Amino acid sequence: MTRSAVIIGAGQAGLTMATALREQGWEGEIHLVGEEYHLPYQRPPLSKGYLAGYENREALLLRSAEAIEQDGVVLHLGTSVAAIDRAERAVELEGSGALPYDVLIIATGSAPRLLGIPGSELDGVHAVRTIEDADRLRDDLARGGRTVFIGAGFLNLEVAVEALKHGAACVLEVAPQILGRVLSRETANALQQYHSDLGIEILCDAAITALRGAGGRVTGIELANGEVMPAERVVLSIGAIARDELATAAGLETGGGIVVDSALRTSDDRIFAIGDCAKYPSPWAGTQMRVESVQNATDQARHLAEALVSGRGGAYRAVPWFWSIQGERRLQIAGIAMPDDDARLVEQGDGGRLVVERIREGEVVAVESINAPAAHMKARRTLAALLA
Template sequence: MTQAKGTVLIIGGGQAGAETAVELRKLGHDGRILIVGEEPFLPYKRPPLSKAYLAGDCTETQLYMMQAANLEKAGIEYHGGVPVTRIDRAAHTVERADGTQLRYDKLVLATGGRARPLPVPGADKPNVFLLRTIADVQKIRAHCQPGKRVAIVGGGFIGLEAAAVLVKKGLAVTVLEGLPRVLARVTCPQVSAFFERVHRQAGVDLRTGVQVAGFDGDAEVKRVCLSDGSTIETDFVVVGIGLIPNTELAASAGLAVDNGIVVDEYTRTADPDIYAAGDCTHHPSRFLGRYVRLESVQNAMEQGRAAARNIMGRQEPYQMVPWFWSDQYDLKLQMVGISSGYDQLVLRGDPATQRHFAVFYLKNGRIIAADTVSRPQEFMLAKKLVAENATVDPARLADETLPLKTLVG
């Protein structure tokens, strides 16, 4: 396979798109590189949105993957603020909402996803906010005065990270999670219980197993209505209940879509001139033995780099072991692997009494996943154990008198 010549056009102004562009230049692509983004901002990092940016600890420009001068120096063009509305695969062009057309030799779909709205009455009121973009956070921050009441719908990463920030800013925070425990889709009951306790100790009114029926108020929401008939007074609402992958462009262009844009191990779609990377892709995972769509900044960045390498003719399969992280208060939760289907749990440390510990998930005696809380060194070793699908004596794994590095082959 020969490397791509000519124009590489990247749709999407997030980390997957930016990493693809930067890697192409590093690998010596001397053709035109364009990034087309729907938002008016330069390509930026999303993880700080619910943490440092919401807290006011970083500026908008500090979110940018590259400043304008660096993009110009690298010869990477950025066209923001006007979304792409159509791909013409036969003509190798894309059309934007203003009618302009751009030609490509290779196209990368790094379209990411959009925040999932809450389908209940009143969710369209102006003080109900999603949390996915710079503009979303700017709107939320305008309401963040000490003493204000905020209801956060969703006890996943976004909801809990926002809760940690807003309660520290002096707001009265209520978190509403429909499932019986927070983080239920990604971790074990012991880790869920730990974070529930941490948030409640910080002053968050955290409620699990509750269903939001709607929002009440005239011009703005004044009350959250629950399915049991009770209400919660609030000044504004933040909704963090997941992501919808942006696959519409791919589908309308006749590309395969199945819980994401379907790509092969080289990040290619069925069209040899179109690649995809990031939250929008449904890709084969050698580690998991199946197709998967991952909502992870690490996946977005590494898959973007893989797309660039394959556009340049490297023929390198994308083989990342999934990993994730979340900052809440002074705690860093780091996770590697996918824990669903485990048949044995090994605790290294005690989540009931400590603020740092590790959890290992085993299946048929092999380590398939691990969570660590504020144990960065052990996380690095856990990544190796998970990648190797290692077999370790559970009793030795749980014994904190044995350094974890002695268990790594």
């Protein structure tokens, strides 16, 4: 008897899941349901080439409509899943009936964390997650003037380089150091120096109390020390939260993400979660965590597809890796380091080249590199061999 698979979320993880299921030989129906109206697309260029205008919408698409159709994947675009009915084994579509499933995969991604302070709703306050967000920001940047960034994460540091082409750029970070939770001090300092040299102002220990506005549009940022910093626009990037609301409402175990076991299975045997929304036991971090990266979304999808078709379980253990392009700096990370892990500077050279190993209990658990792609690839191979 063939089984029917329903995938909620037609993003990086959902599309990879649908494609990989067919590649692996899944014979039943595959329904891919996505609330966005676009064909499945990649998000990284939204803060890089697409925002800068080097890449167009076509270049963002992960697969053509024809290729998806040829795989026999039924694509439901512009369709939101309103609820999961576990007793009936069906998902309820917003305003258009229900889809029964034998296996359900939740790949609903994450959403920007919002700032709960006065003025957050003003025009000119941006967060980038979708094509529409990037279009709005690009149009706004073209107006020129000063852009103030709240949060010195990867995303904002990428966008700041683009904003600088149109006017001043200032990045505010509430912590004493940029990227302190995800990078060694050595690597974070190198990036901070690069941005400062470009002319981007970075202010740490900057707590924000309110956004000021006039005529419904943001005009400035009020800091805890009473200073008001003028801003033509504000870009917010203070982390993302898992889109786990459907899972929570369906009574699945959640808490900062959809909780899954090492086989990516939720607390319901027939329901799995992958990508940004899934909180899984990472052998690399030694804890249950969510990972927001293309690698995580695609590798989890491929792992799960193989497991579902073959019937062989097995833990998901792929080496995590990540990249961020900030102007002339390509940061790459292999593995996952925790803030308390040690750092060892391995190499520092011309053109911003840097390699830093992160060490836990005497073992290298991650390698951070800037403009050193060969070192990154080598680190991935070395880390993979540890699990072999």
